[in-house]
Amino acid sequence: QKEVEQDPGPxxxxxxxxxxxxxxxxxxxxxxxxxxxxxxxxGPELLMYxxxxxxxxxGRFTAQVDKSSKYISLFIRDSQPSDSATYLCAxxxxxxxxxxxxxxxxxxxxxx
Amino acid sequence: NAGVTQTPKFQVLKTGQSMTxxxxxxxxxxxxxxxxxxxxxxxxxxxxxxxxxxxxxxxxPNGYNVSxxxxxxFSLRLESAAPSQTxxxxxxxxxxxxxxxxxxxxxxxTVV
Numbered sequence: 422q423k424e425v426e427q428d429p430g431p432x433x434x435x436x437x438x439x440x441x442x443x444x445x446x447x448x449x450x451x452x453x454x455x456x457x458x459x460x461x462x463x464g465p466e467l468l469m470y471x472x473x474x475x476x477x478x479x480g481r482f483t484a485q486v487d488k489s490s491k492y493i494s495l496f497i498r499d500s501q502p503s504d505s506a507t508y509l510c511a512x513x514x515x516x517x518x519x520x521x522x523x524x525x526x527x528x529x530x531x532x533x
Numbered sequence: 534n535a536g537v538t539q540t541p542k543f544q545v546l547k548t549g550q551s552m553t554x555x556x557x558x559x560x561x562x563x564x565x566x567x568x569x570x571x572x573x574x575x576x577x578x579x580x581x582x583x584x585x586x587x588x589x590x591x592x593x594p595n596g597y598n599v600s601x602x603x604x605x606x607f608s609l610r611l612e613s614a615a616p617s618q619t620x621x622x623x624x625x626x627x628x629x630x631x632x633x634x635x636x637x638x639x640x641x642x643t644v645v
Contacts, residue, residue, distance in 0.1 A: 425575075429573070462639070463638060464623050464637050464638050464639055465636050466635075467632075470632045472632075509576065513632070519565075519566035519581055519625050519626070519627050520566075520578065520581060520591075523575040525574055525575040526573075
């Protein structure tokens with residue numbers, strides 16, 4: 422059983438749709454929750470991070486963490502073709518970013 | 534600012550050959566990491582270096598060795614390549630007490 426399970430996708434939506442990307446986890450020690458975006462043939466780049474439970478908003482992106490359910494989500498409002506990428510959730514029990522446990526990724530395509 | 538630079542970008546090896554993947558960062562980060570990414574399997578940590586002069590095994594270290602040459606450079610060596618090591622390899626760096634890891638653009642390695 423993996424520590425982090427991510428909805429596999431792929432996901433294809435029309436431009437302007439609301440997108441929900443989700444991960445579940447089993448390790449209660451996780452306190453830091455990150456979302457990375459990875460464009461095709463590029464390295465991942467940090468999109469958002471959240472500490473403990475709650476919501477965090479950045480423009481069209483909202484990250485939600487529910488520690489009681491061990492469930493995290495990334496919502497994208499008014500999705501754009503430029504949002505087409507693979508989204509990776511990552512989690513850690515400490516601030517050592519590179520030692521996070523990553524999900525397998527969900528590939529999103531936003532069609533114009 | 535170059536960030537994290539990996540060389541080479543592409544490589545084809547024959548089974549049993551050796552090679553070294555190079556990584557350099559110009560952000561003065563203490564911690565550096567090597568990952569492999571296989572289709573549908575997310576990022577798996579091979580080795581990491583919390584600071585200059587230290588290295589530790591990650592989730593999948595077998596068949597690899599690393600050298601933290603100085604604060605900027607962290608190399609990954611395959612002593613006797615196997616087809617199972619066909620993958621995309623990412624180097625990353627971060628500050629110790631920071632939730633963001635910065636990734637290179639990746640090295641696509643094929644072992645035939």
